[in-house]
Amino acid sequence: MKAHALPDVNLERTPKALRAWEDFWFKPADPTLLACIRIIVGCVTLYVYAVYSIGLMTMVGPHAWVDTRAAHYLTHEIPVGAPPSSFDASPFMQQVDQGNYLASVYFHVTDPAWIWVIHLAILCSIFLFTVGYQTRITSILAWLGALCYIQRTPVTLFGMDTMDNILLMYLAVAPCGAALSVDRWLEVRRQRRAGSPHIDPPAPQPMAQFALRLIQIHFCIIYLASGTAKLLGPTWWSGQALWGCFANFTFAPMRSEWYLSFLKFLSAHRLLWEMVMTGSALFTLVLEIGLPFCIWMPRLRWVCIIGSILLHLGIGYIMALTTFGMLMLCMAISFAPPELVRAYLESFRRKDKHAAEHDAEQEEAANPRELAVAAQ
Amino acid sequence: MAQEHAAPAATEQGPVWLRPWRVLLTGSGAVLLGTILISFDGPVVTPVRLILMLAGLIAGGLAVQRHLAGAGEELDDRVESAGFIAVYSLAGIVGFLGMQDDWFSGRIFFAFFICATIGGSLLMLMPRVWRRLAATVLVLLHFGGIVTASASSGMGGGEPAWLPSELMTYVYRPYLYPMYLVNAYHFYAPDPGASTLAWYRVEYEDGSYRWIKFPDRAATETPLHYQRHMGMAESLNSRSPTPPPEVFEKLWKRRSRVGKQPPRQYAGLIPIREDISYWAQFTPPAEYTQKMLESYARFVCLNYPNPDDPSKRAVRVKVYRVYYKIPSPGELLGGADPYDDNLKRPFFMGEFDADGKLLTPFGLDERGDPFLYWEIPMDALKIHAGDVKPEVMEP
Numbered sequence: 001m002k003a004h005a006l007p008d009v010n011l012e013r014t015p016k017a018l019r020a021w022e023d024f025w026f027k028p029a030d031p032t033l034l035a036c037i038r039i040i041v042g043c044v045t046l047y048v049y050a051v052y053s054i055g056l057m058t059m060v061g062p063h064a065w066v067d068t069r070a071a072h073y074l075t076h077e078i079p080v081g082a083p084p085s086s087f088d089a090s091p092f093m094q095q096v097d098q099g100n101y102l103a104s105v106y107f108h109v110t111d112p113a114w115i116w117v118i119h120l121a122i123l124c125s126i127f128l129f130t131v132g133y134q135t136r137i138t139s140i141l142a143w144l145g146a147l148c149y150i151q152r153t154p155v156t157l158f159g160m161d162t163m164d165n166i167l168l169m170y171l172a173v174a175p176c177g178a179a180l181s182v183d184r185w186l187e188v189r190r191q192r193r194a195g196s197p198h199i200d201p202p203a204p205q206p207m208a209q210f211a212l213r214l215i216q217i218h219f220c221i222i223y224l225a226s227g228t229a230k231l232l233g234p235t236w237w238s239g240q241a242l243w244g245c246f247a248n249f250t251f252a253p254m255r256s257e258w259y260l261s262f263l264k265f266l267s268a269h270r271l272l273w274e275m276v277m278t279g280s281a282l283f284t285l286v287l288e289i290g291l292p293f294c295i296w297m298p299r300l301r302w303v304c305i306i307g308s309i310l311l312h313l314g315i316g317y318i319m320a321l322t323t324f325g326m327l328m329l330c331m332a333i334s335f336a337p338p339e340l341v342r343a344y345l346e347s348f349r350r351k352d353k354h355a356a357e358h359d360a361e362q363e364e365a366a367n368p369r370e371l372a373v374a375a376q
Numbered sequence: 377m378a379q380e381h382a383a384p385a386a387t388e389q390g391p392v393w394l395r396p397w398r399v400l401l402t403g404s405g406a407v408l409l410g411t412i413l414i415s416f417d418g419p420v421v422t423p424v425r426l427i428l429m430l431a432g433l434i435a436g437g438l439a440v441q442r443h444l445a446g447a448g449e450e451l452d453d454r455v456e457s458a459g460f461i462a463v464y465s466l467a468g469i470v471g472f473l474g475m476q477d478d479w480f481s482g483r484i485f486f487a488f489f490i491c492a493t494i495g496g497s498l499l500m501l502m503p504r505v506w507r508r509l510a511a512t513v514l515v516l517l518h519f520g521g522i523v524t525a526s527a528s529s530g531m532g533g534g535e536p537a538w539l540p541s542e543l544m545t546y547v548y549r550p551y552l553y554p555m556y557l558v559n560a561y562h563f564y565a566p567d568p569g570a571s572t573l574a575w576y577r578v579e580y581e582d583g584s585y586r587w588i589k590f591p592d593r594a595a596t597e598t599p600l601h602y603q604r605h606m607g608m609a610e611s612l613n614s615r616s617p618t619p620p621p622e623v624f625e626k627l628w629k630r631r632s633r634v635g636k637q638p639p640r641q642y643a644g645l646i647p648i649r650e651d652i653s654y655w656a657q658f659t660p661p662a663e664y665t666q667k668m669l670e671s672y673a674r675f676v677c678l679n680y681p682n683p684d685d686p687s688k689r690a691v692r693v694k695v696y697r698v699y700y701k702i703p704s705p706g707e708l709l710g711g712a713d714p715y716d717d718n719l720k721r722p723f724f725m726g727e728f729d730a731d732g733k734l735l736t737p738f739g740l741d742e743r744g745d746p747f748l749y750w751e752i753p754m755d756a757l758k759i760h761a762g763d764v765k766p767e768v769m770e771p
Contacts, residue, residue: 021512058679059604070667081545083541101554108479140437147556255593
């Protein structure tokens with residue numbers, strides 16, 4: 001029987017549209033996919049904030065790049081504008097408020113010793129989140145911890161921080177610790193100790209589906225906003241836009257001899273150059289604008305996911321945005337069918353089990369006497 | 377009757393002191409104690425009471441988690457769960473009161489906490505179907521905010537859309553800013569533009585100087601630090617509107633005149649470029665960028681001591697925002713070095729003292745620096761920066 005999001009409702013009396021809406025958001029889904037995303041996001045986050053340890057005070061200390069005076073300006077003084085509310089008024093933005101709503105413990109703690117204590121505590125919570133211990137609590141702590149760095153020094157942020165924050169936020173509401181986690185291992189151990197003859201895999205949960213939908217829809221909004229914004233750029237229409245990324249020494253690997261030779265080779269062959277540049281620009285535009293619609297169609301889903309993977313691998317290499325690429329890939333794989341991920345992981349376990357049984361049989365066949373002695 | 381003799385709920389099993397209501401009340405007590413200690417704030421008490429409050433909230437969270445794991449869907453169960461979460465939100469209200477005015481971050485956190493727990497409590501009161509419908513309505517409001525943040529950002533210097541801007545300012549700002557959901561997602565749009573670099577010329581009390589250039593791959597600890605330095609350089613890009621044409625005309629005439637007949641402190645000519653428009657050579661910063669410049673100047677003076685004699689203090693710093701022009705395929709083929717300084721366009725953003733005070737104010741009067749916010753041709757940069765001393769040029 002097909003699983004349904006409305007187990008306690010008389011299905012025949014429920015409007016079809018409501019059922020479809022409920023199914024879309026709350027049809028129980030296997031949490032294993034979210035657990036995979038948790039592990040990847042946790043590792044990236046741990047790396048990102050462990051790196052803060054190098055020059056921690058230059059980022060969050062009282063005399064950091066954005067020092068306490070500049071931080072005060074951001075939180076209390078920066079003008080907040082709004083367009084005029086009528087056509088009679090001045091056409092310029094009017095100041096309606098002062099200061100942004102930024103919150104970080106590092107705005108208030110200025111003692112280096114305490115800053116280090118807090119930093120280590122946040123790293124600890126991110127680690128526990130990654131391994132999935134008390135995940136419901138540590139996921140929230142990891143997200144709030146990451147926000148403390150993000151809000152303290154907003155000038156240092158780039159796309160990776162944005163994606164990391166989004167994923168951490170949605171994982172904080174997801175049952176991402178229900179599989180592949182210490183929590184799960186403890187639960188299995190508890191069941192075994194209680195004498196359970198059979199340990200069931202993690203049960204599908206409505207909240208898993210809900211969290212996956214949140215990630216998926218946000219991913220589509222990001223792609224659509226990015227793609228449609230590019231349509232205003234002349235270089236995206238002329239096909240030359242990506243040269244601005246390929247030949248920009250600030251992030252492209254221009255020190256690499258072969259990469260520079262490749263760019264020169266392309267430049268020496270106009271037709272090839274145009275084909276590569278226009279093709280790449282077209283691929284980017286079609287993917288970013290088309291994916292938010294096509295990825296919901298099962299037949300086109302894999303094409304979109306593979307396209308997205310290719311795009312972010314390319315960005316990761318050419319623009320050295322590896323962590324950003326990994327997080328975007330996490331968002332892309334949120335579209336993979338959760339049951340498929342479980343089946344894939346189960347196949348590994350079965351292979352391991354078969355291999356172990358096979359090894360044991362071979363060992364027994366080779367040394368039956370020794371084994372018998374050992375057994376005694 | 378059968379209910380009365382039923383086995384205790386799963387959540388009420390286990391050690392007595394770990395049962396949800398007890399843990400919740402203990403946690404709330406810790407928050408309350410942390411709040412009461414506000415009167416004794418000091419170097420020792422403040423950390424202790426903040427740790428107490430955090431521990432209390434975590435304990436309460438664990439209790440809520442444990443309670444909800446075993447909660448039923450009957451009306452009585454829902455009412456109990458709603459009450460349970462409401463008590464947790466009371467801890468948030470107490471915590472909010474325990475934050476001093478200057479701990480605005482704590483107040484923002486507790487304001488969110490209270491809204492979330494009261495919302496959660498109300499959701500728990502509803503039957504499952506209504507709860508799920510309400511949750512999806514909240515999600516739609518959330519994504520409405522994400523779309524608003526994207527649409528309220530003006531594109532390519534254009535005017536932002538009115539409705540999203542109003543929505544952003546008056547409705548979504550208190551929600552999206554603390555959650556850092558304000559990104560417009562306009563990556564490399566409308567066009568992948570030139571990169572921005574930040575160059576600092578630090579001068580020490582003995583007259584010696586050094587250049588510090590960001591981002592610098594070779595001098596950066598990790599790729600992430602490099603990306604963050606790139607972000608800081610980009611933060612210098614925010615511009616204020618160009619002055620009215622009549623004011624601008626006076627500014628460029630003065631810049632042009634002084635470039636040909638520089639004041640005594642400059643060794644040679646610092647001409648205005650004639651190959652590009654004057655408007656494109658003048659980039660006054662927005663207030664935000666100005667404040668960041670002051671902070672960066674303080675940082676550089678404090679953290680980059682004289683390499684030969686660290687006891688010599690940094691006394692002033694000149695800051696240049698440098699645009700990097702990407703070489704065309706033809707230039708690359710013609711042998712252009714992508715790292716060549718001739719592909720860079722420095723703009724003078726001001727000279728600051730070690731306290732971040734702008735030493736050369738902007739203006740048309742005599743005190744105003746004629747080069748401030750103007751492009752300095754790369755071959756005249758050393759002259760402008762002061763690397764080449766006037767006496768060197770004198771016959």
